[in-house]
Amino acid sequence: MSTKKNNKIRLVDIARETGFSIKTVSRVVNNQGDVSPKTRQAIMKVVNKYNYSPNPMAATLRTRRTRTIGLVVPDFTNEFFGEVGLAIEAALRAQSYSLIVSFSGNSHEGEVRALELLSSKYVDGILLASVGTTTDAINELLKEEMPLVVFDNEPPQVATNVVLHDNINGAYVLTRHLIDHNYRSIGCVAGLQHQSSGSERLEGFLKAMEDNRLEAPASHIIVEDWTSEGGYRAMNQLLGLPRSERPRAVFISNSIMALGCYKALIQAKVRIPEEMALVSFDNLSFMESLEPPITTLSSTGHSVGEQAAKLLLATLSNEDSPPVERITIQGTIIKRRSCGCA
Secondary structure, three states, rough: OOOOOOOOHHHHHHHHHOOHHHHHHHHOHHHHHOOOOOHHHHHHHHHOOOOOOOOOOHHHHHHHOOOOOEEEOOOOOOOHHHHHHHHHHHHHHOOOEEEEEEEOOOOOHHHHHHHHHHHOOOOOEEEOOOOOOOHHHHHHHHHHOOOOOEEEEOOOOOOEEEEEEEEEHHHHHHHHHHOOOOOOOOEEEOOOOOOOHHHHHHHHHHHHHHHOOOOOOOOEEEOOOOOOHHHHHHHHHEEEEEEEEHEEEEEEEOOHHHHHHHHHHHOOOOOOOOEEEEEEEEOOHHHHHHHOOEEEEEEOOOHHHHHHHHHHHHHHHHOOOOOOOOOOOOOOOEEOOOOOOO
16 A cells, blocks of 8 residues: 555554554554553554544544644743743644744733634633733633643732742842842842732842842832833933932843843943943843843743643643642852953
8 A cells, every 4th residue: 555645544444453442543643641662663653654644623523622722922032932932832742732822012902812812713722921911811711711821920810820930039149149249239120010020020129138238219220111122211210310329230120121221331331340230130042142241040931831831731631620830930040240250
């Protein structure tokens, strides 16, 4: 028989030729369940012989599953979400799931539209980098028993699996590192406070200052959006203070904002770290290429994506409702010259 794809070959034909049950053959061709390597090898030999592939439409009708997962992220211009997306796609592909990506544009309305779109596509589950304001839309999906994992930000009053940075501890560690360099006047470029990543990183900064009996005046804390432009505006606001009132060092809430901070300092001819020391959350690839390279935390994008996919797959494979989990991913400090480290 020809080894070209033969759509007339059925599971029952492969089962008959191999001597295994249809159920066992189905597990092998769909990469599901526990099958011994010897059995898998015997079945795949016949599968490859006839170039058989399962009919996805028939499988969808039979199982009421599409084997597709929806991913909602603000965009891929932030390298962090690219790292997350790659880790998620790899984990899902290993279990024969496909991925549909929808972009929210980092807006409430965009996120609601993305969730509605994916739900209409009958995805089996959703992985969501939330903007933090779509509690009603998320809870509506949970009422419909849509498997869902949230990452990056934790919306209030949502009972679902969550994967986050350890924002408070990470901000605390970076701020404490500046304090260990004997900086006493330290500012903070904070992210949006309606998002847990923004509020928790500010909380970690303030806790480090308080624990070391240092003041954090309101004029030294600038809240901006998570963009390079936001960082640029925030640093210019700090530079607009009288020189004697400027912070001597600054904790920046993410790498993208740090780019804007660098731009403002370069334009103002303020030397880093001689006149202003910097540390930043995240460790995107360009951070080491800045001059001077910036002290930061190790990147957690891959771990966040991997854990989020793992939680969703566990939910899909468990017919009973598993307990809700909240996983935090810790980064480790990477010391570079922006803070005064040699």
